[in-house]
Amino acid sequence: MPEGLPSNRMVRGYAVVFGTAVLSVGLWLLEMARAGEMHTNPWIYPAKVGSHGTLILMCWAFILATRFRPIEWLFGGLDKVYKAHRVIGEVAFFLIFLHPIFLAVAHSDSPGAFARYLWFSDDWARNTGLVALAAFTVLVVLSIYWKIPYHRWKRTHDLFGLVLVLVAVHAVLGRGEMVKYPLLTIWYASWTAIGLAAYVYIRVLYRFIGPQYDVVTTEVRQRPADITDVYLKFVGRRMRFTAGQFLYVSFDSDAVTSEPHPFTISSPPEEPNPRLTIKRLGDWTGDVHRIRPGERARVWGPYGHFGSVLQERPDLPVVMIGGGVGITPFLSIIGSEVFAQRKEASVVIYSVPNEARQVHVQEITSRADQLPDLRAVMHLSDESGYIDRDYLRATLERPLPDYVWMLCGPDAMTDSIREQLLAEGVRPKQVVIESFDIR
Numbered sequence: 001m002p003e004g005l006p007s008n009r010m011v012r013g014y015a016v017v018f019g020t021a022v023l024s025v026g027l028w029l030l031e032m033a034r035a036g037e038m039h040t041n042p043w044i045y046p047a048k049v050g051s052h053g054t055l056i057l058m059c060w061a062f063i064l065a066t067r068f069r070p071i072e073w074l075f076g077g078l079d080k081v082y083k084a085h086r087v088i089g090e091v092a093f094f095l096i097f098l099h100p101i102f103l104a105v106a107h108s109d110s111p112g113a114f115a116r117y118l119w120f121s122d123d124w125a126r127n128t129g130l131v132a133l134a135a136f137t138v139l140v141v142l143s144i145y146w147k148i149p150y151h152r153w154k155r156t157h158d159l160f161g162l163v164l165v166l167v168a169v170h171a172v173l174g175r176g177e178m179v180k181y182p183l184l185t186i187w188y189a190s191w192t193a194i195g196l197a198a199y200v201y202i203r204v205l206y207r208f209i210g211p212q213y214d215v216v217t218t219e220v221r222q223r224p225a226d227i228t229d230v231y232l233k234f235v236g237r238r239m240r241f242t243a244g245q246f247l248y249v250s251f252d253s254d255a256v257t258s259e260p261h262p263f264t265i266s267s268p269p270e271e272p273n274p275r276l277t278i279k280r281l282g283d284w285t286g287d288v289h290r291i292r293p294g295e296r297a298r299v300w301g302p303y304g305h306f307g308s309v310l311q312e313r314p315d316l317p318v319v320m321i322g323g324g325v326g327i328t329p330f331l332s333i334i335g336s337e338v339f340a341q342r343k344e345a346s347v348v349i350y351s352v353p354n355e356a357r358q359v360h361v362q363e364i365t366s367r368a369d370q371l372p373d374l375r376a377v378m379h380l381s382d383e384s385g386y387i388d389r390d391y392l393r394a395t396l397e398r399p400l401p402d403y404v405w406m407l408c409g410p411d412a413m414t415d416s417i418r419e420q421l422l423a424e425g426v427r428p429k430q431v432v433i434e435s436f437d438i439r
């Protein structure tokens, strides 16, 4: 079993985020104790844990959306950051309900009074709180529980910044401990300022000052199975990336709308012109094949830590499983010089439903012919069924716990394979997944 693999970085990221929320509640209790003004009404405590905790988590949700490198390092890759962004947003959503409910309990002596407390009145601190809660609820439902088209979802998501402003106004009008104790005022005002700055950065400034590069399209090649290869050439500065990373691209073309979309760079870093391999999925990717050579674009990045385990531990045997277009990071990885230097056994499994969809078989098998330690396996799920532990045991030479596993493809595929590997004694940190669905 491989030793010394990096721990699950998401755990570290969550520890930092939830740690600051706990610290904030601790500071609140400390300031009240120092002033000798602890609340005598016990219901106030869960109410305030709800408000203090949610404000910090909301600010973190904005900070995580900035795509800043230290944040990406903290969670071990941008796709992991977005998954954490969603979880933190969801926790903040449920946590906030402690606030109005327990304040109403604390200030009511009858069901009628409870209901009246949760309705609008001439108290603008409460009114702004109710409006913020209603807006927060609608936006979270639209983000997490109701799947609307991505471009519409993105526009509603933009409104979260306004909710943070409303929450800040509510806190000031409420004249609670956040306003009363200078230390808490500095603490929460700083977090709110950082949260709002993060929001303005990603929503307004990122397009202009983010890590961007100008490129021109050199070739657009239509492939079978609704796949289009788009080749880009840097105009001026060149982006330095490592194998397996991705970027955001926005084309100046009538063929597609200009919003940036994330795609893995499917060519190795040594190639002069990076290649994007794009599968038709929705409206934007459905028109990519109409982009013309010579049209300009802008890319932001590089992002992702998917390939870093190979650089960190070149001495470990690895199995790479790419499902459908999820093969793209592995096309870059096996094509790279760093990978060619590996002395340890590697297996790449390319899984598609049938031969007609085996778009990259030639590229993969010819690379395996060049590299003695790389074995290429083609898997056809229409014929062999989905990849499971029996298939893997029959296909691989060593016991499954001996390998590091890199998985990329539909979430249903990667989740199922991961589950089976863990059941086979593979440790969680031996399984690295790159997800294409970060919503």
Ligand SMILES: Cc1cc2nc3c(=O)[nH]c(=O)nc-3n(C[C@H](O)[C@H](O)[C@H](O)COP(=O)(O)OP(=O)(O)OC[C@H]3O[C@@H](n4cnc5c(N)ncnc54)[C@H](O)[C@@H]3O)c2cc1C
Pocket (backbone or CB within 6 Å): 079, 149, 150, 151, 246, 259, 260, 261, 262, 263, 264, 265, 266, 277, 278, 279, 280, 281, 282, 283, 284, 285, 286, 325, 328, 329, 435, 436, 437, 438, 439
């Ligand atoms: C890290 C990463 C690497 C990826 N690499 C590849 C690749 O190599 N090849 C490939 O074909 N696809 C890749 N994708 C997926 C690709 O980004 C989506 O398929 C594409 O954005 C869909 O756009 P659409 O308008 O056609 O689809 P829609 O139907 O509008 O959206 C389908 C889904 O795609 C995602 N999506 C749509 N627009 C965006 C956006 N602007 N930003 C983020 N996500 C979006 C959402 O999850 C949405 O639910 C990758 C995604 C990620 C996160």
